Every structure is written in structure tokens, then in C-alpha cells.
Amino acid sequence: MMVKQQAEKGMTNEGVAVQVCGLIKTYPSTYTLGCSCVCCCCCLKVKRTAPYHAVKGLWLNLAKGQLFCLLGPNGAGKTTTISCLTGITPITGGDALVYGHSVASSVGMAKIRRLIGVCPQFDILWDALTGQEHLELFANIKGLPPSEIKSVAAKSLSEGKLKTATNVRVGNYSGGMKRHLSVAIALIGDPRLVFLDEPTTGMDPITRRHVWDIIEDAKKGRAIVLTTHSMEEADILGDRIAIMAKGKLRCIGTSIHLKSRFGAGYVCNINFSTTNGEPQTEPVKFFFYNHLDLKPTEESKTFLTFIIPHNKEPLLARFFAELQEREYEFGISDIQMGLTTLEEVFLNIAKQAELESSSAAQENLVVLHLTSGTSIQVSMGVRFVGIPGTESAEHPKGLMVEVFWKTDDAGTLCISHHSPEAPIPPNVELIKNESLIGDMPVGFTIDPNQILNANGR
Numbered sequence: 001m002m003v004k005q006q007a008e009k010g011m012t013n014e015g016v017a018v019q020v021c022g023l024i025k026t027y028p029s030t031y032t033l034g035c036s037c038v039c040c041c042c043c044l045k046v047k048r049t050a051p052y053h054a055v056k057g058l059w060l061n062l063a064k065g066q067l068f069c070l071l072g073p074n075g076a077g078k079t080t081t082i083s084c085l086t087g088i089t090p091i092t093g094g095d096a097l098v099y100g101h102s103v104a105s106s107v108g109m110a111k112i113r114r115l116i117g118v119c120p121q122f123d124i125l126w127d128a129l130t131g132q133e134h135l136e137l138f139a140n141i142k143g144l145p146p147s148e149i150k151s152v153a154a155k156s157l158s159e160g161k162l163k164t165a166t167n168v169r170v171g172n173y174s175g176g177m178k179r180h181l182s183v184a185i186a187l188i189g190d191p192r193l194v195f196l197d198e199p200t201t202g203m204d205p206i207t208r209r210h211v212w213d214i215i216e217d218a219k220k221g222r223a224i225v226l227t228t229h230s231m232e233e234a235d236i237l238g239d240r241i242a243i244m245a246k247g248k249l250r251c252i253g254t255s256i257h258l259k260s261r262f263g264a265g266y267v268c269n270i271n272f273s274t275t276n277g278e279p280q281t282e283p284v285k286f287f288f289y290n291h292l293d294l295k296p297t298e299e300s301k302t303f304l305t306f307i308i309p310h311n312k313e314p315l316l317a318r319f320f321a322e323l324q325e326r327e328y329e330f331g332i333s334d335i336q337m338g339l340t341t342l343e344e345v346f347l348n349i350a351k352q353a354e355l356e357s358s359s360a361a362q363e364n365l366v367v368l369h370l371t372s373g374t375s376i377q378v379s380m381g382v383r384f385v386g387i388p389g390t391e392s393a394e395h396p397k398g399l400m401v402e403v404f405w406k407t408d409d410a411g412t413l414c415i416s417h418h419s420p421e422a423p424i425p426p427n428v429e430l431i432k433n434e435s436l437i438g439d440m441p442v443g444f445t446i447d448p449n450q451i452l453n454a455n456g457r
């Protein structure tokens, strides 16, 4: 909101490289030929798809000398945002100023092109050219003085995995080497703003660390916009992180800010020593349950993990003082506390966005295979879901499960596992829309606050 107010008052800030002011991108309708019959000769129809709102009014400032990391599940609108800022696709509404030049005007865009370097999501390289030839070509395009081109190209190839491949044709590069070369191309000519769209996809861990060092060094004196599906990469490189979903910015801040504001709380790991006999995990579990009403999220013979929600904060000082006093009695070797992970923040935001859109339109359903053997459809991102047809005299409200989500390597939200089936607490209000899509029932979404309140969590 502050960004919007500043922009509306025409305020400019010296430290800002890019000012995005209500950016909108809507892809127009497309027309396809199709029919629903088998013969295909009599009823070919032109089908019109609805316009797609990929970016729905984005407001943000990107600072000079900082790396801004844009996260979001597949289809969030990250690449579209980059395409709008780099002039690859025309914007539909709003504007963005790159070092004061507007992306909405062709004059502005011509100036912006001289200031930016881009590593696109998919490599645009020529198999017949070598790494050195690519860099010389792009150094030429960026307008570097001819006398400097060879040395600049050689310098950016002088380190890491590309060194040995300088004169090898790119057709023989691995996928990771091609991404490495695309990053080098984005940085050539000292651009003041660099866009890196999933730059380390397909890289082995050693090359990835090397490219992280290159990116970290490149922050000085320029702004970098990076998109990634790796939370580790975002945590390590991002000075500020934003999460987009369904075309909208959902949250923005430093990694620590996002974890404390949007994470579930703290992760507490307790390790037990095995030198003085059997570890006392059961008394410690009881101690946590008794004082904080928490059960472990992970456990083994020698460690326990608890997620401590923020609302328990007032109890923690006394709780940990007492736990430390009894460390020896419980056989605890060490206690570690940390904020929950960025991945968890990401999942929370992605789930929330999916839930909003699937409750707006009855879509985005995925199949949940219950361990009891039946399958139901559930809204993407739902946490507690009631199982249709499970009402009985013993459980008048029926049964429910808690669904746990994860993202796959490509950033798509998918079901990880679910809790055992449990009775829906009697005081929970249910809004049941009995429905069947295809021949599979649709589970009803239960407000998580009601369950947490009912369980005293």
C-alpha cells in the first residue's frame, strides 16, 4: 500500500531501481477449432477461451544493490511479470518504471533494453556456437567497445565449469552448463538490472553453489530479480522475498520477516543422549503435552521434533527454563530452536491462494486416496476435509482427515499425505454441499479455526 501511495503522489526514491505501479497483464481470448463428436466432418466449431488475467495489479519497489526473489507456484505470474518488465510482452494496464523509464512507452522500453540483462526460463542458445562465441555475440549486441569484447567474454568464462568448455559448441553442453552460460550472458556488459528466471534449474549442487557465488557478487551496484522454485536458493540469495499466487502478490519481506509472520511458529528439536541408558522420550512428550498441549510432529528413539505455534510464545520462557533444569533427568543432549522454514511459508500461501480460487469457482479439485481404501475429491490446498457418507450414531457429524501438502520439483502443489480418519468434533458447524463430480464424491471443506478451537490448539 505504501508503494501505491508513493507512486500516486509522484514520489521517487533514489534507492529504487524499479517501481511497479499496478501492473496488469491479461492474455486475450484465443480461438481453437474443436468438436465433441467422433466423425469430425460435420460439426467443427470455433471455441473461444476466456481472457486470462495472469497479473492482477502488482505494486512494488525493487531496490538498487539488492536481490529481489519472486517465488510462487506454477502459473503464479512470475515469468509474465518478468516478460512485462523486459518488454517481451506488452502490458495491459498500470505501468512500471525501470530507472525512471516507463515500460508502457516504446521510447522508454528502448532505453530499458540498454540497462537490462536477462536469463530467460528457457535457454536461447545456438548449438553450433561455442560459449566464447555466445558471449562475444551478446557483448556486441550490448554495444561494448570492440577492443574489449574478447577480454570481457574470456573473463566471464574464466571460472568454474565453463572454463574448460570455452571453445566447445553449446550443442555438446549439459543442461546445467547451458543455464550457467545463460547466467553469464545476462551479466555481460554490466547491466544495471538483471532478471534471472529459474537460473539454476538442472544444475548439480557444486555448479549451483558456484553460480550462487557469481550472483551474490553481481548484486553490487545493480538490482537483480530472481525467480526460483528452490526455497534454499531464495533463503540464501534473496535480500527481499515476495510470494505471488494466482497473479497477485501475497506477501513481501525478508526471509526472517516472512517466516515469523506467515510460518506456523518455531521448530524445536530435542536430541537424547544414549550414554546413560534408554532415552526418556516418553516423559518429554508428556512434558510438552502437559505444558503446551503439543504432540511431536516427528519422533525416533533419539530425537523429537515439535512445532510450537506463535500463540504459545508467552509460555515459552518458563517452559524452557524448566525443561533445561530437567535436561539431565530426561537424558536430553541438546535442544535446538529455530523459525519454521520458508518452504512452509510458501506452502501456506500457495494453499491459501488455491483455496480462495477453488471456493470461488468449484474447480481445482484433486483426488485424495484415503488409507481406508475410498477416494474423494478435495479442493486444492484444503487443510481439514469432511468425508461424505461417514455419519453414524457414534459419529453424528461423520469423519474427517487433515491433508498435508507439498510442492513437487516444478512447484506444483500436490498432496503429501493425510492424517488418520478422526471424528468431526460435535461443536463444529458444517456447511455441507453434497456433491458428486464424475462418480467420485467431493469432500467438504472445514474451517481450520473451528477444528483448532475445538481441539484447544
Ligand SMILES: Nc1ncnc2c1ncn2[C@@H]1O[C@H](COP(=O)(O)OP(=O)(O)OP(=O)(O)O)[C@@H](O)[C@H]1O
Binding pocket: 027, 052, 054, 072, 073, 074, 075, 076, 077, 078, 079, 080, 081, 121, 411
Ligand atoms: N501467451 C499466453 N497466453 C495465455 N495464457 C498464458 C500465456 N502465457 C502464460 N499464460 C498463463 O498465465 C499464467 C501465468 O504464467 P507464468 O508463466 O507467468 O507463470 P509462472 O509463475 O512463471 O509459472 P512457472 O513457475 O510454471 O514458470 C499461467 O496460467 C499461464 O498458463
